[in-house]
Amino acid sequence: MKETTGQEDLLRGIWRENPVLIQMLGLCPALAVTNNVENSLAMALATLFVLVGSSLLVSLCKRFIPGEIRISVYILIIATFVTVADLTLQAVVPEIHKALGAFIALIVVNCMILGRQEAFASKRPPGRALLDALGTGAGFAIALVMLGAVREILGSGSFLGVSLFGPSYEPWIVMILPPGGFLTLGALLLCLAWWQERQEVKVSG
Amino acid sequence: MGELVWIFLSAMVINNFTLALFLGLCPFMGVSARVETALRMGAANIFVLVITSVTVSFLNAFILEQAPYLRIISFIVVIASLVQIVETVIKKVSPTLFRELGIYLPLITTNCAILGLAIFQTNRGYDFIEGLAFALGAGAGLTLALVLMASIREESELASVPSIARGMGLVLIIAGSLSLCFMGFAGLLSSS
Numbered sequence: 001m002k003e004t005t006g007q008e009d010l011l012r013g014i015w016r017e018n019p020v021l022i023q024m025l026g027l028c029p030a031l032a033v034t035n036n037v038e039n040s041l042a043m044a045l046a047t048l049f050v051l052v053g054s055s056l057l058v059s060l061c062k063r064f065i066p067g068e069i070r071i072s073v074y075i076l077i078i079a080t081f082v083t084v085a086d087l088t089l090q091a092v093v094p095e096i097h098k099a100l101g102a103f104i105a106l107i108v109v110n111c112m113i114l115g116r117q118e119a120f121a122s123k124r125p126p127g128r129a130l131l132d133a134l135g136t137g138a139g140f141a142i143a144l145v146m147l148g149a150v151r152e153i154l155g156s157g158s159f160l161g162v163s164l165f166g167p168s169y170e171p172w173i174v175m176i177l178p179p180g181g182f183l184t185l186g187a188l189l190l191c192l193a194w195w196q197e198r199q200e201v202k203v204s205g
Numbered sequence: 206m207g208e209l210v211w212i213f214l215s216a217m218v219i220n221n222f223t224l225a226l227f228l229g230l231c232p233f234m235g236v237s238a239r240v241e242t243a244l245r246m247g248a249a250n251i252f253v254l255v256i257t258s259v260t261v262s263f264l265n266a267f268i269l270e271q272a273p274y275l276r277i278i279s280f281i282v283v284i285a286s287l288v289q290i291v292e293t294v295i296k297k298v299s300p301t302l303f304r305e306l307g308i309y310l311p312l313i314t315t316n317c318a319i320l321g322l323a324i325f326q327t328n329r330g331y332d333f334i335e336g337l338a339f340a341l342g343a344g345a346g347l348t349l350a351l352v353l354m355a356s357i358r359e360e361s362e363l364a365s366v367p368s369i370a371r372g373m374g375l376v377l378i379i380a381g382s383l384s385l386c387f388m389g390f391a392g393l394l395s396s397s
Contacts, residue, residue: 024234024373028317032227072285079278087274102324105277109317111231178225179384186377193369 009128013136019112020143020185021192026112030144031181033103037160040148041141042096046085046104048137051113052130053081055121059129062122074117075108082107112140150184151175209338212331216342219391222318223350224384229318233351234376243355245305247348251341253313254322256287258340261323262333269327280323288314318347353383 004012019025026047033043054077058065065073086104089097097104107113116136121129152158155175157165174180222228229250236246260283269276292310296303303310313319322343326336357379366375 027230027234028227031230072282075281075285076278079281083274083277086277102321102328105324106228106317106320108277108281109315109320111315114315174385177388178227179381179388181227182377182381182384186374186381189372189374189377190369193372193374197369 006128006131009131010135013132013139014142015139017136018139018143019136020140021188023112025115026110026140027185028106029103029110030140030147031178031185033100034144034147034151034181034184035155035176036152037145037148039096039099040144042089042093043100043103044137044141044144046089046100047107047110047113047140048134049085050078050081050107051116051137051140052133053084054078054113055116055129055133056126058117058121059124059126065122070122071114071118074114074122078113078117079108112136146188147181147184150188151180155180209335212335212338213342213345214393216339217346217349218387219393221346221350221387221390222321222343223347224380224387226321228321229316229347232312232316233354233380234373237351237354237376238358240352240355240359243351244348247344247351249310249313250316250318250347251344253284253288253291253319254340254344254347255337256291257284257319257323258326258336259333260287261326262331262336265327276324276327280320284319284323285314318343350383354380357383 013019017023020027020030029043029047034040054074057077058074082105085107086097089100089104116133120132124132149159152160153164154172155177157163157169157171172180175184216222220226223230223233232246232250236242261280264279264283269279288311292303295310322340326339331339354376358376361375361379370378
């Protein structure tokens, strides 16, 4: 594994290796809860908390985790933080907890989190693991809020619950239903590929 | 009996795990390039889903009454060890089947459809038999979605799509259209 600077660790996850848009990890929550911006933010924050907590703990304990059972240990650590997040959300913001439903518990099987433990936190000092977790979590949050914003603006004509276009706007109901999730992410990926292709043409031409 | 059929149908088409609830998207995107592998993956999933459902019924009935806060942790531990046990048993009993399932068996541990089934079953308070119908329906739904997707992708290999749409962009748009079609099944709700 090549050496990286702290700044690189922080910035990498945000754009160049964005978990959702580039690596296609953690798609289930990214599509399931992004029918409005509020849910997207809550999901992103819960995931960020779990990611930062477990990265830090895995990095601190890496000497004591035997190699053969490391995956099970990581999953147990992640599941512990998810339980904390689940119970906290239920106590503090019960409406949001209800809207997100089972998807808070399903953070456990978000492959992005397990991937960061295996690929990064288990090999690096705690400070670096923290930076990496913050960057990856922020990248996840950016992707979720982008999806949530597009779907809420088109699907309900509002942003964070504030109406944008007035009563005459006919909302695209399909955008807040399941197909809207697939179509929005598909459209985002098409835009991204189009942009990358243009960059390449610019460089070579 | 009607109740059980309803649970089965609802999990299979109306609230299809992949296309309506977004569970198990990783295998849906990853192993849906060939119909044959899609079928095997579906079979492996049905198998693990059913065993999980049975185990979760027992856990809910006897252990989690006393300690509800241990739910997530105990579910994931049980699923991980179950997949491991199933793998070992199949390897011993039927090496042919084991070779056919290959890498897909261990990967099922991190498939959110399995944990999702455990949590939904608990939240809705299904008993043993209802849970079984739910697991079979969910598994059949997953397999249906996987096979449909794989068939479309096999056909689309010959089509000339614009260069930017090659890869995941196209797969997601196809999934969106499939999901639109499956929304039609919601009509079963009002007509019954």
